[in-house]
Amino acid sequence: MGAGHSHSLERPPRASERTTLILSVIVAAVLFLTTIGAVAVWPSDWSMLRSVPTTYEGATWESATVESVDPDTGVALVTVSGQEDTGAQELPPADLGTFDYEEGDRIRALQLDTGELIFGDFERAGPMLVLLIAYVLLVAGIAWWRGVGALLGLAAAFGIIVFFTVPALFDGANPLVTGLVTGSGALAMLLYLAHGFNSRTTTAYLGTLAGLTITALLAWWAVDASSLTGIWSEEGAHLELSGRSVDLQGLVLCGIVIAGLGVLNDVTVTQSSAVWELRAARPDISRWNLFRRGMRIGRDHIASTVYTIAFAYVGAALPAIMLISLYDTSVGSTLTTAEIAEEAVRTLVSSIGLVLAVPLTTGIAALVVGTDAIAREPSQEGAVAGPQVARAAAPTAGAAALADAPPPVLEPEFRGRADE
Structure with missing residues (x-):
């Protein structure tokens, strides 16, 4: 029986059948709404792709x-x-x-x-191909099938952007709807291909969607309130002169929404996994304490990811920062110029969405994983969870007082004796 108890910790916790059904219904509803949104903004023409020649006649x-x-x-x-x-x-x-x-x-x-x-x-095809091969081999060799799934999901996500998002924006589709549809569809492919179809992945998916929705709504307000036109960038100027009726301000909005996908996904997957591992290590603690412990990890993750976003955007805008620093203007005027303001708004909006996504994902995970959701080996499905877990679940004053205490050093031995 002691060996059987240790086997139960070799498999991750799982949600109850009722919770799994509820999650399935929610995801199905989200994907249904995503499909409706995709139909509403579906591009009517793909002829603009590769339509501009890059050579002179006869060259x-x-x-x-x-x-x-x-x-x-x-x-x-x-x-x-x-x-x-x-x-x-x-x-x-x-x-x-x-x-x-x-x-x-x-x-x-x-x-x-x-x-x-x-x-x-x-x-540069040669060096870039070498880097790509090295990257694929390392991801597949270290992360195994999860890495392969992530690479396949990444390829599918870029396919969505190239063959759906870009033509839809050229076609004059609503940029906010286009960004949300792109995010929801790309996230579904990325997460489920990389992490499998399970409740932990669904938790990360829902948490990411919540953060993405907040990011999109905040970006919608910020882009308009800050009067970000998108025409000051070199790419925006070329698009304006290309003869295509592109909404450059909407392009900035959609770009902010899509830019937040990667960071949000990283945070939510980590938080979901952290809560699952905490439940596996301490099946006796309450949902509230599980949430609190998960947020301890989440606060460190927020702190590190916020400045990661900031430096990523600063690196991308470094030439513009250097150019603007040459002009004799105040710091306030420099920071509010079109080139810097766009990156600043992008950073702030993404960071706010990230910060709010952490407690949302942690709370969803604490509810989904449950209090008695430790998976057992098939031969033990009918067995009792064990005296130690039963005593922890009992509504005694001592159990409540110890719910938030760290696990004792001899807990594994204690559990083994209890099972015997």
Whole structure:
């Protein structure tokens, strides 16, 4: 019987059948609403994808290898792939500041119908492919099937963004609805493919949706109240000149909603797992104390993730920060310029959603995992949980006083003797 008790801790806690049914109904309702929202903003045209040419008429993009570089003029002699018989060709120096060609560089050059070559960019497929392969192998090797599921979910989520979100925004769809539909659909694929179909994953999913909804509503207000137009960025200006009727302010809103997905997902999955492990280690504590212990972990997670978000956005906006710092303006004026304000609002909105998602997810997890939801081996389904758990569940004054106390050092031995 002692061995049987230890086996029960080898499997994670589970929700009751009634709780599982309720969770299934809630998720089904969320996915139903997501489907309705997707139908409402479904793009009617995908022809805008890859519709803008990147070459002149009669010109083609070619891959070339730098054979040598003239140190005085900066002109490079390159060999174009597939045109080795013509010999080395001249490539004029590129306007890259202090960066020059080096022998062996792989170049992407535009070849005009006259045969002249114009520098386009460096080819980076090789190094990036090496990094991608290393990343996939490490994730699959360390995280096993969860890692593989996460990679598949990530690919599916990017597919949603490319083939649904982007065409919908080009089609003039409501950006708030588009962002929420994208988030709900992408999260479902990411979470369930990576973590499996179980109550713990559903808890993280619902907690993330709650945080995402708060983030979306707050972003909706903040973008309008702060008059963020989206036209000040280089990409926004190009979109404005592309001839497409894109709502740039709505694009900022949708971008804030989607940007919050990753951080929210990280926090909610961690909180859900923490509560499940706490329940497995202490099946005798109440839901309230389980929530309190989970929030101890959540507070540390909030503190670390908040400055993680801030530094991530600062890193992305570093060139803009450096440029603006050159101007003779006050700190207040600098922080409220369009370039900085957009990143600041994005950081603040995402951080507020993150902070609120932690107690929401922890509370849902404490309710879902229950007080007597420790899974047993199949042969013990009809067995009693054990004298120690029964005594902990008894409504005695001593049990209530010890509910929030840390587990004694000899608790495993005590449990073993009780089972015997």
